[in-house]
Amino acid sequence: MCLGVPGQILDVEESALRLGRVAFGPTVKEVSLACVPDAQPGAWVVVHAGLALEQLDEEEARLMLESLAELEAGWAEEGP
């Protein structure tokens, strides 16, 4: 039910519902961007029930993935 799908904003119409087109791979849907007032075309958002919940932060995603490499590096020092 709380399924959220990441998609990239294609365009935004500045209105009460702040509707915009969001691309989920090859599928494009109209979504309300009312709760992400700063999000502009090109930004990634997670969409649930026709509403963008929040913007995705690429820097945070990269940091998380890099932390996994650091785990393995730590083991190399401490051994199996």
Add this chain to the structure above:
Amino acid sequence: MKYVDEFRDGKAAQTLAEAIRRKVTRPWTLMEVCGGQTHAIVRFGLDELLPKAISLIHGPGCPVCVTPVALIDQGLAIAAQPGVTFCSFGDMLRVPGSSEDLFSVKSRGADVRVVYSPLDALALARENPDREVVFFAVGFETTAPANALAVSQAKKEGLRNFSILVSHVRVPPALEAILASPRRRVDAFLAAGHVCSIMGMEEYTPLAAKHCVPIVVTAFEPVDLLQGILMCVAQLEEGRAEVENQYARLVKVGGNRPAQALIQEVFQVVDRTWRGIGAIPDSGFGLRDEYAEFDAARRFRVGDIGGPESPDCQSGQVLQGFLKPPQCPAFGKTCTPDHPLGATMVSSEGACAAYYRYRRFEPVG
């Protein structure tokens, strides 16, 4: 960054599983709260990557599953009325009420539609002024802003033929109920990432402190879930009980303020009954008095309708983590997705549906 493929990487998952193996020294039981997480764990077999000392149990994180029979019966009564267009997420159509489901009502000629968003139902109301358009507003905090936006917009537009049947539930009071139970088994929670993207993390801090339980806000892909498990295990092994954020790429500590403002404008906190669990104080949202005209239960006077739950369905035990789906005597026999006894077998996020889909040929263990 595509935000999916990177978080399904098999090598990263193996690294995290190894990190968990190195960290764990004794048995721990973790509960994932969200049904989306349950499905990912069972689908990708993440539990089978973990050391035997780690048990995952599945929580009440499927709002369709916890919607009481009485509310389903109220929805059925509204949908059967002439002049009504009844809109719902697809998940609800096969959920059994006390005697039938929305599909049965539709097959007798009722106008029951599956929509993807409450805003689609709002558009139907705009386009069909001679129909009463009702949306079945089921969901956790994640879905509340979309429903609030639809109601707020209907009021602004003066749409008098739109209403919602509200069955909104809140996660923290359910966690409190699970933690306060004398049968408590949970040592740590993977909290629901999308709920927290709206509400933030602050309302979990008192829970973690009071019950000495680590709570890690976690996303939904395999790498995310394994990292959330690692963060829980690290806290448990180190004797900490804090609220941490695995899903920092989406979840902010304070949550989404515009979304919270929408919820505040339209909804107020109310007591709710959870299917199979019972009444939990302050565990839901209901419409504020200023928006009472959009309350379908009042408009159609169905508030008193409601039958009993199936005595054969043990979903209450499943939803609290006391029973795994294959341990239920009805699982896969008298209860299947085509003929479900309860919502956990039919919702796309129900734990019974996950085991039926991915594990039904495995021995019960």
